[in-house]
Amino acid sequence: MRDTDTDTDTDTDADVAGPASVVDEREPDITGRSKKLWLVPGDRCVVELVPSLRSFTRARDELVDETGPLRLDFYEKAAARLSDAGVECAFRARLGPVTYLADYRPAPPFEVIVKNVATGSTTRKYPGLFPDGEPLPRPVVKFDYRVDPEDQPIGEDYLRVLDLPVDLMREQALLVNDVLRDWLNPLRLLDFCVIFGFSSAGEISLISEVSQDCMRLRHPDGSPLDKDLFRGGASAGELVEQWKRAFDGL
Known part of the structure; x- marks a missing residue:
């Protein structure tokens, strides 16, 4: 597996410090099965991964805490590769083990x-x-x-x-x-x-x-x-x- 030294995070520490605090300050604006989302200024959002695993065909639902950081580790690296290749990604900066800053775009169904x-x-x-x-x-x-x-x-x-x-x-x-x-x-x-x-x-x-x-x-x-x-x-x-x-x- 090959990696790259490029980074999708073009935001400064000051840019992300404010948005990161919303997780502790208020309830999320959107709550899904695998994510919680807080809307912040600038058409952006703070996303927190919920470490849920679900299989419809196997009728199995569980929370496995350690999968949250692993998912974000993978996503952070993948977003860098994809951005370098010309794919516009919403991911902007990692804020913590399971939180990140992203552009907010309403999800289609x-x-x-x-x-x-x-x-x-x-x-x-x-x-x-x-x-x-x-x-x-x-x-x-x-x-x-x-x-x-x-x-x-x-x-x-x-x-x-x-x-x-x-x-x-x-x-x-x-x-x-x-x-x-x-x-x-x-x-x-x-x-x-x-x-x-x-x-x-x-x-x-x-x-x-x-x-x-x-x-x-x-x-x-x-x-x-x-x-x-x-x-x-x-x-x-x-x-x-x-x-x-x-x-x-x-």
Whole structure:
């Protein structure tokens, strides 16, 4: 795994000191399953990661404290690589073990998924199309509507009717895929999901976390380094130990 010395944090200490204090001063403006968010001046927000793990297919929900810092460690490094490659990222600066400063872009109710290997929902929802674990001839991009209890595929024409830049989101998702696969090599990136937001001027930005919580990642020996461990019933200690292996080359 290759790393870079570049840093996405262009904010000064003074710029982040004020926003960082809101976590202790007031309740979050938005609370989700995996994040809490405080709106701050300048169209920005402070995000705190909630160390939650959830598997709909396995009906399993748990809190594993040590996964929060690991997720942000991964995301901080990934955001630097992606920004260098021309992907506009909302991430601005790390504020603490599980908090960071970001541009605030309202999250749309759908996510973009890139599949390099036929696994997960591909073989579960479309049985017989591909053998499980088979590399796809080219990356597949799909859009899922985010709804409880399980996200559902959404036809691209619905998004086009809403005047959303489907082709640009597809292009950016594939660029993210190229950057992550190059950076993470020799680890294998099977798939991942991202969320794109838009500024008031309509500019696209990657607003979601990029970490082992939202991808399938394999060690060269074939063992999982991601949430598949949780889906498979691994203990909290085993999951944390394996997630840390992804950082061995950093």
